Amino acid sequence: MANGLKRQIRQRASRSNEERAAYDQSNHDSSDSVAPPVSSDISPQAVTASQFDTPDRASDNHCTDHNQSSCDNHIHKSIGIQGSDAAVFMFYVEKVFPFLFPFYQPSLADGGKAWIFELTLTRPIVRQVALCQGLYFSLAAASGTASSLSTWGQVLTQTQDAFGILRKALRYMEGSHIADHLRGAVRVFASIVQLQRFENSVLTSENWPMHLNAALALFQQLLDVPGDGTAASPKSRFNTITKRLGHCSRNSFDEPSQTSAAEQAAFHFSASLLVFDDILAATSLQKRPVLYQLQHDLLEGSDGTEPPIDLEAVIGVRNCVLLQISEITALDAWKRQCKVAGNLDVMELAHRAMVISIPLRHETEVDPRNDATQNSNPLDAVAACACFSSGLSTNVRSSITRMWAHAALLYLHVVVSGWQLANADVRHHVDIFVDLLRHVSPALVRTMAWPFCVAGCLAEPTQEAHFRAVLETLPSSIFGTVHNAFQVMEMVWRDRDAPGNESRDLAACFRIQDNPILLV
Numbered sequence: 001m002a003n004g005l006k007r008q009i010r011q012r013a014s015r016s017n018e019e020r021a022a023y024d025q026s027n028h029d030s031s032d033s034v035a036p037p038v039s040s041d042i043s044p045q046a047v048t049a050s051q052f053d054t055p056d057r058a059s060d061n062h063c064t065d066h067n068q069s070s071c072d073n074h075i076h077k078s079i080g081i082q083g084s085d086a087a088v089f090m091f092y093v094e095k096v097f098p099f100l101f102p103f104y105q106p107s108l109a110d111g112g113k114a115w116i117f118e119l120t121l122t123r124p125i126v127r128q129v130a131l132c133q134g135l136y137f138s139l140a141a142a143s144g145t146a147s148s149l150s151t152w153g154q155v156l157t158q159t160q161d162a163f164g165i166l167r168k169a170l171r172y173m174e175g176s177h178i179a180d181h182l183r184g185a186v187r188v189f190a191s192i193v194q195l196q197r198f199e200n201s202v203l204t205s206e207n208w209p210m211h212l213n214a215a216l217a218l219f220q221q222l223l224d225v226p227g228d229g230t231a232a233s234p235k236s237r238f239n240t241i242t243k244r245l246g247h248c249s250r251n252s253f254d255e256p257s258q259t260s261a262a263e264q265a266a267f268h269f270s271a272s273l274l275v276f277d278d279i280l281a282a283t284s285l286q287k288r289p290v291l292y293q294l295q296h297d298l299l300e301g302s303d304g305t306e307p308p309i310d311l312e313a314v315i316g317v318r319n320c321v322l323l324q325i326s327e328i329t330a331l332d333a334w335k336r337q338c339k340v341a342g343n344l345d346v347m348e349l350a351h352r353a354m355v356i357s358i359p360l361r362h363e364t365e366v367d368p369r370n371d372a373t374q375n376s377n378p379l380d381a382v383a384a385c386a387c388f389s390s391g392l393s394t395n396v397r398s399s400i401t402r403m404w405a406h407a408a409l410l411y412l413h414v415v416v417s418g419w420q421l422a423n424a425d426v427r428h429h430v431d432i433f434v435d436l437l438r439h440v441s442p443a444l445v446r447t448m449a450w451p452f453c454v455a456g457c458l459a460e461p462t463q464e465a466h467f468r469a470v471l472e473t474l475p476s477s478i479f480g481t482v483h484n485a486f487q488v489m490e491m492v493w494r495d496r497d498a499p500g501n502e503s504r505d506l507a508a509c510f511r512i513q514d515n516p517i518l519l520v
Helices: 002-013 017-025 055-061 065-075 084-100 114-122 124-141 152-172 178-202 208-223 234-246 262-285 292-299 311-315 319-341 346-364 378-383 394-417 424-437 442-457 461-472 480-494 506-510
Strands: none
Touching: 084 114, 084 124, 114 124, 114 262, 124 152, 124 178, 152 178, 178 208, 178 234, 178 262, 178 480, 208 234, 208 262, 234 262, 234 292, 262 292, 262 311, 262 319, 262 506, 292 319, 311 319, 319 346, 319 394, 346 394, 394 424, 394 442, 394 506, 424 442, 424 461, 442 461, 442 480, 442 506, 461 480, 480 506
16 A cells, blocks of 8 residues: 555646646645755856745834734744644654654754754644655554554545645745745745655655755855855855744844744754755766865864754754765766866866765764763753664764775775776775674665665675665665665666676666666
């Protein structure tokens, strides 16, 4: 039943461009079809607010200290969740979100995960995306029971409604500047990121490039909101947006409140996911990430300050590793351009590869005993107690980053030297990856499908059993991306001795099923 539902959603989400255009011209939504994916063609003028974000106009433009109380009541007015939706909502908050993002443990002093609860309760677009995911996973958990058979169609309806609300939001957001409705735009941005990831990992849709491009376009427009001037650095612009989202009003007559807003946390969280997805998408599409020019400013600290985005806090991998993967995609693009032009400088290629490899090798040698952090806040100390612990120790987190670093070095080797399974460096990194894999919970493999696939594609026949053993414990209904990665690995293994393999690269492996895959 679950597989049939996936196929139905994929088929309906894969309408031709002509069908989507005809659908967009209609004045009503069909009750028996999924709303088409959000268009990635978002013009710079197409982002302001949607019908459900209208209260933001009051909060953004008229909320002063004199009417703060009434404004807060307006902004945070809860829209009731009743009946079965309430159960699905709680399942999403308590089970699904921690499952999808096990490394995300924000400080209690900063509000923890309260922003998820607040936005889901008060904002229809965020709530619909949450219900869509919560319902799917709740039914997947209860698969095979009598009650699940009659309710699988609800997932189709929830998915349709989520796409429909996003489409209406983007239509409504035409004609005004994004700065006029900053919070509403951030909620749309966060919802697109979440729905794109849900569709890719669970429904295994080939539409992910379009939806990812939509999120990237919206994020770039958010960074272009006037504030620090057009010459301001990405870091400065990112921090400006963050500060605005933390204020009740940017037009307040008095000093605005410094209290953090739910949209501020949503912006940080979603931007982290987007940067991560953009980098991994580039490895499949064999091009530089869309945000390549911004990444160093967003992921590296300067002058003793922390970077605006901390990927380890969200997806469990240090910024350094993802930055180097991004640099490898750029190196791959440069190498291919030089080969086409007939002017590839092998010494320059080797030098660039060495610069990339140094920080990656350092990450493979990190001792987790020297990587512990101290809890500086009493609330965080309480959260670290055994009864509240997420179970992700410092050793586990360090092992995850090391596995990513080894996979990145394998990726670098293939880009520079080609497909050489017998190479000593290749065997060294795969061997260590397999050894680390034995000590990581199989459930966490869902968060690292990319390194799992990279190491698996370069594994020897005697190592295949280790990867199969991991997959056998993970149901495909909720570990779709990992199963997709394994399908790629099996196809590569079958063609291990095929003629012409010396010209193979990992991008070709990621496209071996015709459409490129996004392993997030």
